[in-house]
Amino acid sequence: MRKIIVSSPAAQFLFAALLICGSVTFLFAQRKERLIEAWKPTHFDVSIVFDRGLTKLTSATTKIDIVTRRSDVNVIDLDFGSMPVSSVLVNNAPAKFTQHDEKLDVQLASPAQKDQRLGLTITYSGTPKDGLILSIDKDGSPTAIGDNWADRVHNWIPCLDHPSAKASVRFTVTAPSDFTAVANGVMESVKPSPATAVKTWVFYETRPVSPYNMVVAVGRFATGELEGTSPVPVSYYVPMSEGKFAEKAFSPAIPAIITFSNLVAPYPYKKLALIVGATKFGGMENANTIVFSPNYFNNFTTAPGRSKKFDIPKSTEDVDAHEIAHQWFGDSVTESTWADLWLSEGFATYFAGLFLEKNEGPDVFREYMRGNAKSYLEYEKKRRAPIHDIQTEKLFDLLNPNNYEKGGWVLHMLRGMLGDEAFFAGIRSYYDKHKDSTATSEDLRAALEKASGRDLKSFFDRWIYKAGHPVYQTSWNDAGNGSITVTLKQTQPDEAFLQPVTVEIVTEKGKQRVTMEPKSKETTITVKSAPPRAVMIDPDELVLKEVVN
Ligand SMILES: [Zn+2]
Structure with a gap:
């Protein structure tokens, strides 16, 4: 996503205080991540029904197909927020369950063996505390929009809330018929029910999606499909009063899809939806269903620093390209752990730069990279930590210039060292090997080493696993x-x-x-x-x- 939140001043103060006290290394424990252990999901079927004003889920049922990864599994420990669960079925038979501390523990009638496939059906209702944001848009119209990064989706979908727990997902969304719904994947059907004045939309994404990238958006939108030759349909969903800006603001979208397809591989999904609505980020890259900040169109026609190619603010071109680059890096190839977040954010930062280089010229690209260097150098004065950060506890604090700007610079340095041919060949083979899956920093190193014939161990050791710069x-x-x-x-x-x-x-x-x-x-x-x-x-x-x- 495009960050708009910086690490808290309190955390910076604490770090400064610790520096004064002496060595900090022994004071920080390693962050414990919610990794896949006993089981993993393979598919989600999420059915949600909204009330008339989009203020709550009057009913919700999530069916999860899972596979166990070891023997003697007695409990499936789902992450789930505070909405009350009314029933849980395991393979269609009622199961005992307990809700506690944002967990939903489902007891199995008999221990599951390794590689056993189970179907869990969880029924619940209520108003999610977070993750699915029920609010009003700029025009005062109700909206319901998923905003899940980093681990907030479990407030409305029971799951294993870690980026590595990817699964296909089908959304069945029922809402009053004067609203429009969109979700990850291809729309399979939309059925009106005139008697109750509701519609039911079904969207299906067959490729595995990280929990934080699962999204629905419901609202009264101005919608349309972007014109131009595109490998996939690109449509937009924005507040009614801002519909007039949409085609122009999103005009970099199809060129970005084509640019990244040529540089890396074909676009990973079958559609792209561009939404403006409730996200706390500048943009959130949900798989093929990007949500941009409610401020996306602010000063759209007057902001200085305009793109020569698209006649829109450069910042708009940047965020469009950034979120679209994530479709390859972050969404299709997902970071294995939060310590590998730069494989998502550093890539999106750098590929947005490559898009600027192509469309605005080398001087604009140099200026972009200089600005990125400046942001990182300022940050580094306050906090010295490696890009591969296994200590920072608050995941939001990982949205920092190490993962974005320095991560982008690491790619720029590798390109400079290896040359365009070997660098992009390495990026393409890294993508091919890990698409629809996850990757580590070591996976990237292996791909670039193979493509270039160079040993990059000391480069990665110094730039990824240690702090600082020359x-x-x-x-x-x-x-x-x-x-x-x-x-x-x-x-x-x-x-x-x-x-x-x-x-x-x-x-x-x-x-x-x-x-x-x-x-x-x-x-x-x-x-x-x-x-x-x-x-x-x-x-x-x-x-x-x-x-x-
Ligand atoms: Zn991003």
Whole structure:
């Protein structure tokens, strides 16, 4: 998603206080994630019925197909919020259950063995505390929109609320017939029931979707389908009064689908719906059913910093491209754990940049990457942590510049080191191997190593699993015989970054470039050169760095 929330000042204060107290490493325990253990879901059938004003679910039934992963499973421990459950069936037979602490424990009549398939049917009703946001839109009309990141979907769908627990999903949504409903997947049917003035929509997504990407949106929308040659239909659902902006604001959508299809692989799903409504993020990338912030159209016609190609705010082009890039990275290939979140957010950040590079030109792309570097460097002054963060407890605090901006820069550096051909070949094979599934940072490393023939272990160790960035300082000496010795120092407090760095030597007679290959924090190279007027580090801006005099 596009973040609009920064980590809490309280957390930053605590970190600063701990730094003053001394070493922090022993003070933080490893975050415990809700990983798949005894069982995993394979399919969800979610049927929900709304009341007339979209203020509650008058009834809801979720059928979950699961498979056990070990023997002697006695309890299926679903995550579920506080709506009261009226019944649970296991393979159509009533089962005992208990609700406690956002859990729904279902007792099995007899212990399940490994690889046993079970069907659970859970019936409930009420007003979800979170996850399915029941509110009013800009025009004062009721809406119901899922907004689940990171682990809020269990407030309205019983599940295993972790990104790795992916499953196909069918939504059956019944709402008053003057509303429109949309959900993940392809619409299978819509049936009006004139006697009760309701309609029932059925949407089915056959590809596995992470819990946080399962969504329905119900409201009184201005809707339409974007014109243009697209591999899949692209439609929009926005507040009635903002319908006039939709086609223009979403005009980057089809070009983004085509750009990423060419760079990576065909678009993973059969449709794309673009919704404006209740999300707490700038945009939320739910599989093929993206929800953008209610502020999406604010200052749409007047905001400065406009896209030359689309004549819309650059920020709109950025968020459109970012959420669409997530359809490949985050939605189809999902982070295995929250520590791998950069595989979602760093990719969406970088691929949005690649879209800008293509449409707005290399200068705009450079400016975008500089802005990203600045955000990360500011953040890093307050908090030093690796991208692969196994400690941060609050998942919302992971929406930080390590996962977004620094993650994007890691991809940019890899592209610079490996060259476009090997880099994109590696990205394509990574995607092919892990689409409709999950991936780790090590999976990405393996794919890029195979495509490039390079050993990237030390690069990943330094950039993904450790904190910080290089702080470079250069100097030169006359080495006699028409040569100079250039020294590259790394002055950051922690260990060296060993990737090659290009240095440009500028003399009266012209420029020459040399590649320095650090083995430690100080590297020298002797070059035939007249005394330089300037020595520039990384002239193509391919390394995330600071430079000091
Ligand atoms: Zn994102």
